[in-house]
């Protein structure tokens with residue numbers, strides 16, 4: 001028997017990480033610059049999230065399972081989770097031993113609808129970054145943040161969780177004070193909506209948009225726990241553009257309003273619509289009604305604010 005010149009040291013144990021999905025409680029959209037729109041948004045992290053398991057010593061495979069496993073999630077290096085890990089390798093290479101990250105298998109338990117405006121792919125990237133940082137013994141927050149932003153504008157928020165204002169492309173974050181638990185019903189759609197298409201339509205509809213802003217009243221309503229004031233001032237500037245592709249979005253919003261939803265809101269660029277309920281019981285009633293509404297695929301109940309990406313199991 002020959003002894004390998006560089007015997008492999010013990011392979012670290014797998015690490016399991018959870019990351020939340022999100023809703024945009026307010027989404028102000030301004031002009032496009034260098035291909036990106038100026039945003040002023042209020043993100044809230046939701047208790048409807050993804051669980052990733054990073055398994056060292058694998059073959060770089062990506063396994064997608066869970067409720068939304070069948071949807072078109074890439075299994076190659078374009079998957080946001082893999083991209084996030086590869087970016088971290090590049091950022092640390094030469095200074096740290098990153099070999100453990102090179103052959104990771106990644107198992108994604110997909111509980112956030114794909115291409116629904118709830119940041120599922122971004123949550124996978126955030127979870128992958130937290131898990132990968134753990135596997136190399138911890139990484140400076142600034143480096144993790146840089147990798148997050150390189151994958152996508154929502155990833156930085158999903159690392160952090162809670163409720164926060166996002167400016168720039170959504171990556172410049174400041175925390176927002178909120179009171180109590182928010183009970184949401186998320187109505188997913190039977191068909192997807194392309195984010196670039198919705199932004200392109202926004203540009204056509206708004207050739208000279210006002211600078212993106214979060215109204216002060218929205219922040220005050222969140223801090224004071226006043227849902228009716230929130231309903232009066234919170235809005236998503238992409239709603240008209242999304243409705244122009246899918247008129248049923250307006251009908252579903254109206255159905256929720258008729259059922260007493262405090263605030264129907266398009267999530268991101270849609271087509272998922274979030275409905276703020278008055279309490280957990282109201283959320284149940286709303287979910288039953290929305291589930292029977294034309295154009296709604298599923299009515300998912302969830303709450304916010306939820307924590308950002310965090311390890312749930314690992315050495």
Ligand code: ATP
Pocket residue numbers: 072073074078079080081113114115116117118119120121122124125154195268269270
């Ligand atoms: P956002 O709200 O951040 O705009 P979204 O929730 O609308 O995003 P995602 O589910 O993140 O959309 O997916 C958008 C596209 O990204 C998918 O259609 C898919 O091609 C690609 N993608 C890459 N990696 C992933 C991933 N891990 N999970 C889901 N989609 C991914």
